[in-house]
Amino acid sequence: xxxxxxxxxxxxxxxxxxxxxxxxxxxxxxxxxxxxxxxxxxxxxxxxxxxxxxxxxxxxxxxxxxxxxxxxxxxxxxxxxxxxxxxxxxxxxxxxxxxxxxxxxxxxxxxxxxxxxxxxxxxxxxxxxxxxxxxxxxxxxxxxxxxxxxxxxxxxxxxxxxxxxxxxxxxxxxxxxxxxxxxxxxxxxxxxxxxxxxxxxxxxxxxxxxxxxxxxxxxxxxxxxxxxxxxxxxxxxxxxxxxxxxxxxxxxxxxxxxxxxxxxxxxxxxxxxxxxxxxxxxxxxxxxxxxxxxxxxxxxxxxxxxx
Amino acid sequence: xxxxxxxxxxxxxxxxxxxxxxxxxxxxxxxxxxxxxxxxxxxxxxxxxxxxxxxxxxxxxxxxxxxxxxxxxxxxxxxxxxxxxxxxxxxxxxxxxxxxxxxxxxxxxxxxxxxxxxxxxxxxxxxxxxxxxxxxxxxxxxxxxxxxxxxxxxxxxxxxxxxxxxxxxxxxxxxxxxxxxxxxxxxxxxxxxxxxxxxxxxxxxxxxxxxxxxxxxxxxxxxxxxxxxxxxxxxxxxxxxxxxxxxxxxxxxxxxxxxxxxxxxxxxxxxxxxxxxxxxxxxxxxxxxxxxxxxxxxxxxxxxxxxxxxxxxxxxxxxxxxxxxxxxxxxxxxxxxxxxxxxxxxxxxxxxxxxxxxxxxxxxxxxxxxxxxxxxxxxxxxxxxxxxxxxxxxxxxxxxxxxxxxxxxxxxxxxxx
Amino acid sequence: xxxxxxxxxxxxxxxxxxxxxxxxxxxxxxxxxxxxxxxxxxxxxxxxxxxxxxxxxxxxxxxxxxxxxxxxxxxxxxxxxxxxxxxxxxxxxxxxxxxxxxxxxxxxxxxxxxxxxxxxxxxxxxxxxxxxxxxxxxxxxxxxxxxxxxxxxxxxxxxxxxxxxxxxxxxxxxxxxxxxxxxxxxxxxxxxxxxxxxxxxxxxxxxxxxxxxxxxxxxxxxxxxxxxxxxxxxxxxxxxxxxxxxxxxxxxxxx
Numbered sequence: 001x002x003x004x005x006x007x008x009x010x011x012x013x014x015x016x017x018x019x020x021x022x023x024x025x026x027x028x029x030x031x032x033x034x035x036x037x038x039x040x041x042x043x044x045x046x047x048x049x050x051x052x053x054x055x056x057x058x059x060x061x062x063x064x065x066x067x068x069x070x071x072x073x074x075x076x077x078x079x080x081x082x083x084x085x086x087x088x089x090x091x092x093x094x095x096x097x098x099x100x101x102x103x104x105x106x107x108x109x110x111x112x113x114x115x116x117x118x119x120x121x122x123x124x125x126x127x128x129x130x131x132x133x134x135x136x137x138x139x140x141x142x143x144x145x146x147x148x149x150x151x152x153x154x155x156x157x158x159x160x161x162x163x164x165x166x167x168x169x170x171x172x173x174x175x176x177x178x179x180x181x182x183x184x185x186x187x188x189x190x191x192x193x194x195x196x197x198x199x200x201x202x203x204x205x206x207x208x209x210x211x212x213x214x215x216x217x218x219x220x221x222x223x224x225x226x227x228x229x230x231x232x233x234x235x236x237x238x239x240x241x242x243x244x245x246x247x248x249x250x251x252x253x254x255x256x257x258x259x260x261x262x263x264x265x266x267x268x269x270x271x272x273x274x275x276x277x278x279x280x281x282x283x284x285x286x287x288x289x290x291x292x293x294x295x296x297x298x299x300x301x302x303x304x305x306x307x
Numbered sequence: 308x309x310x311x312x313x314x315x316x317x318x319x320x321x322x323x324x325x326x327x328x329x330x331x332x333x334x335x336x337x338x339x340x341x342x343x344x345x346x347x348x349x350x351x352x353x354x355x356x357x358x359x360x361x362x363x364x365x366x367x368x369x370x371x372x373x374x375x376x377x378x379x380x381x382x383x384x385x386x387x388x389x390x391x392x393x394x395x396x397x398x399x400x401x402x403x404x405x406x407x408x409x410x411x412x413x414x415x416x417x418x419x420x421x422x423x424x425x426x427x428x429x430x431x432x433x434x435x436x437x438x439x440x441x442x443x444x445x446x447x448x449x450x451x452x453x454x455x456x457x458x459x460x461x462x463x464x465x466x467x468x469x470x471x472x473x474x475x476x477x478x479x480x481x482x483x484x485x486x487x488x489x490x491x492x493x494x495x496x497x498x499x500x501x502x503x504x505x506x507x508x509x510x511x512x513x514x515x516x517x518x519x520x521x522x523x524x525x526x527x528x529x530x531x532x533x534x535x536x537x538x539x540x541x542x543x544x545x546x547x548x549x550x551x552x553x554x555x556x557x558x559x560x561x562x563x564x565x566x567x568x569x570x571x572x573x574x575x576x577x578x579x580x581x582x583x584x585x586x587x588x589x590x591x592x593x594x595x596x597x598x599x600x601x602x603x604x605x606x607x608x609x610x611x612x613x614x615x616x617x618x619x620x621x622x623x624x625x626x627x628x629x630x631x632x633x634x635x636x637x638x639x640x641x642x643x644x645x646x647x648x649x650x651x652x653x654x655x656x657x658x659x660x661x662x663x664x665x666x667x668x669x670x671x672x673x674x675x676x677x678x679x680x681x682x683x684x685x686x687x688x689x690x691x692x693x694x695x696x697x698x699x700x701x702x703x704x705x706x707x708x709x710x711x712x713x714x715x716x717x718x719x720x721x722x723x724x
Numbered sequence: 725x726x727x728x729x730x731x732x733x734x735x736x737x738x739x740x741x742x743x744x745x746x747x748x749x750x751x752x753x754x755x756x757x758x759x760x761x762x763x764x765x766x767x768x769x770x771x772x773x774x775x776x777x778x779x780x781x782x783x784x785x786x787x788x789x790x791x792x793x794x795x796x797x798x799x800x801x802x803x804x805x806x807x808x809x810x811x812x813x814x815x816x817x818x819x820x821x822x823x824x825x826x827x828x829x830x831x832x833x834x835x836x837x838x839x840x841x842x843x844x845x846x847x848x849x850x851x852x853x854x855x856x857x858x859x860x861x862x863x864x865x866x867x868x869x870x871x872x873x874x875x876x877x878x879x880x881x882x883x884x885x886x887x888x889x890x891x892x893x894x895x896x897x898x899x900x901x902x903x904x905x906x907x908x909x910x911x912x913x914x915x916x917x918x919x920x921x922x923x924x925x926x927x928x929x930x931x932x933x934x935x936x937x938x939x940x941x942x943x944x945x946x947x948x949x950x951x952x953x954x955x956x957x958x959x960x961x962x963x964x965x966x967x968x969x970x971x972x973x974x975x976x977x978x979x
Contacts, residue, residue: 586841589840589841589843590840590841593835593837593840593841594826594830594833594834594835594840595835595837595840597819597823597826597827597830598827598830598835600816600818600819600823601816601819601824601827604815604816604817604818604819605814605815605816605817607778607810607814608810608814608815608816609799609827610777610778610797610798610799610802611776611778611798611802611807611808611810611814612799612802612807612827612828612830612890612891612893612894613799613802613803613807613830613831613894614799614827614830614831615797615799616799622837717818717819717820717823717872717874719872720820720822720823720855720871720872722822722855722858722859722862722868722871
């Protein structure tokens with residue numbers, strides 16, 4: 001049944017990419033859940049995460065380090081730290097002064113931030129594609145042979161494992177820790193949380209930092225998976241992750257995960273069906289359709305209009 | 308003091324973290340591999356100085372006299388002048404003066420200056436159109452460039468396959484863009500503001516991707532070339548007229564000069580802009596214009612007063628799209644070539660920046676902003692930094708003056724006529 | 725007696741697990757002034773939101789002139805002559821007072837695109853008439869001086885008056901006022917009382933009122949509906965309500 005294996009293969013590929021979309025989508029959904037704004041610059045943070053990872057990996061390679069574990073560790077750590085700083089600064093500089101008031105104003109500011117960051121990276125790193133050799137080559141086959149089985153690369157396994165760990169960490173943090181509880185309180189009712197003595201500024205900054213760090217994880221993983229980066233990749237990844245967040249129900253973290261996986265699979269099958277060049281159209285159409293027919297997404301709560 | 312010290316250290320660390328790894332280290336392709344190089348000394352010095360400045364400023368923030376009032380000090384335009392500048396009547400006179408200047412411009416400006424002015428006029432037109440949607444109706448449309456593309460490709464395709472001339476294609480292009488605006492708008496306008504922004508962005512991108520991939524019809528990434536230039540009552544401005552046409556210089560018996568063509572294009576653009584200005588000025592005083600602004604202010608109140616929000620939004624969306632359609636077909640005629648890459652999101656962002664910078668709802672603001680934006684684009688030394696400046700401008704404007712640099716006061720209405 | 729203009733039967737509104745309005749019945753006759761009272765959070769404003777189409781009621785019937793209107797979109801209901809003010813005034817803040825009044829006449833004036841573009845005589849006539857009506861109501865609400873000021877910059881009492889004037893521009897049959905006296909001083913409340921009476925007597929408007937100011941409610945209403953925790957508690961004339969033990973208990977608490 002080569003047909004079936006073909007579809008299974010698409011499913012696995014879709015889930016791999018989808019899980020990284022989910023990581024980025026969490027950043028959108030958490031920020032939206034708390035302050036109700038679309039952080040348009042989030043995709044750029046992801047892109048910067050990829051760049052930092054590439055810089056770290058290249059630096060280590062130049063220093064002669066060639067075992068996988070330390071390279072991975074440094075790449076993840078460096079990338080997460082730097083993007084966290086970005087997440088915090090973006091919020092502090094471009095969004096905090098605009099809090100409250102018209103919804104479109106922070107969105108325009110966020111678009112400006114996105115353009116700014118993309119061009120900053122383009123100026124300092126130039127806009128050429130940068131490629132690194134695969135750090136984790138090789139794959140294994142589930143089934144009899146490559147034709148009648150599903151090929152899974154070690155990189156895909158790594159993506160699954162790391163994504164799973166990151167999400168586990170996040171859900172533990174949200175459900176168990178004091179700050180996580182404060183986050184949930186803020187998502188429920190920001191004003192009330194503030195009145196109850198929660199430092200909401202700090203919590204909002206924290207969600208930006210967490211979102212940015214998770215985007216960095218996705219940035220490292222996708223950078224290693226594709227092996228190529230350029231300053232433009234944040235835009236598309238951002239839109240797709242936003243689609244994932246909306247698909248799952250914006251504001252809901254499990255929704256973002258579900259939406260990411262669904263979008264990844266939809267894209268894989270869409271590309272299979274219509275050709276690779278229409279992969280992005282699949283994502284955009286899905287976004288439009290979801291917003292039109294079920295703006296609350298799969299797991300989102302309906303928003304009651306306050307009169 | 309110790310708290311300030313902590314903040315200062317934190318801010319400085321943050322600054323270093325966001326600047327050094329991305330700006331101070333550069334990935335370079337060496338042979339087939341990658342290497343990291345340090346940036347040039349100037350960049351490193353800048354980062355260092357910025358860090359020191361940040362540290363001292365945060366440390367001494369409370370002690371600096373009037374540091375907090377810095378923002379209040381910078382715009383030193385006296386209140387009366389400001390008031391005068393934002394009066395609708397003043398702005399109308401300035402626009403009139405600008406139109407006069409625009410009319411005589413081709414007779415004094417060089418060929419290149421006229422060409423740049425034409426480009427400015429295209430952006431003025433786009434800005435006025437988007438201003439209806441964003442500034443008046445308060446609907447953030449991030450896919451505006453899609454309608455521009457529809458207009459441009461309508462003319463290009465009509466010329467390529469049906470041999471239509473510019474003047475015949477112009478209204479069709481406007482109509483086509485309006486139809487797209489209406490069709491796309493109808494389902495999406497029920498969405499809340501920020502969702503609407505993202506969906507329109509999606510539509511804009513879908514249009515571009517389709518144009519790029521429907522190679523059989525649109526020529527794919529290469530686009531459509533050799534789009535005919537407009538004619539003056541059947542007189543062509545080319546050196547040798549296509550079959551069935553006469554040339555402008557031949558008809559008047561003057562020597563051929565390619566400048567005529569540039570000036571003629573400029574005048575068409577000016578005509579279109581004047582038309583747009585006329586329409587928008589009427590619209591703002593018409594019931595539908597008031598309804599747009601009311602909708603921007605409070606949709607719920609609008610509904611409770613019997614205004615159908617979908618129709619009000621749709622009219623703004625459709626009309627905005629129509630303007631983009633006109634601008635698009637003119638763009639196609641001027642370039643003689645359309646490719647999907649002329650219609651990226653960045654183009655939408657640039658038009659949005661013009662609207663935001665100029666002051667939502669203010670015609671004069673948009674004209675000035677378009678002038679600034681296009682000149683910035685044309686200046687060689689700035690070109691690299693152009694988008695960087697756009698981005699920063701949008702943020703700063705939102706924080707500092709969300710109403711734009713040159714907003715317009717409400718018109719004064721006489722109660723007794 | 726005149727026929728009922730508005731008839732509400734068994735109105736229920738559920739938000740998830742919360743039954744915000746539970747079986748409210750209401751009958752308002754043409755030309756009456758009827759009040760809805762009840763403690764905060766009793767669901768009075770939710771009833772308003774159902775009546776003017778912001779919420780689609782979970783169950784129940786709303787009849788305007790015997791014609792069901794429940795579930796119609798808000799603007800359709802407004803065009804049928806049911807308009808309201810809001811608890812926290814909702815003016816078009818950046819627009820001037822007179823512009824606010826012009827917007828509200830949208831359904832009655834010539835909105836043809838081309839007529840406006842070319843300023844046809846019919847269009848000019850229609851605009852002049854609209855301006856005339858706006859001027860008349862500004863005068864009547866003593867807002868002429870501030871006619872060209874952005875509505876958001878007016879004093880609170882002026883904003884309240886402007887909001888009522890804006891409703892009147894739509895030529896309503898049923899005017900619903902959501903706590904119109906909130907935040908007004910005694911003098912202004914007294915003026916409001918006179919105004920509501922005039923609206924009914926001179927303009928033939930039926931008034932449905934939500935109000936906490938008992939003095940105002942008792943002196944102006946012909947009938948009063950008391951709502952507690954979403955459910956109707958009592959209904960009757962002011963005298964009956966004042967004497968109703970359930971109402972006293974609900975207001976003063978169990979003792």
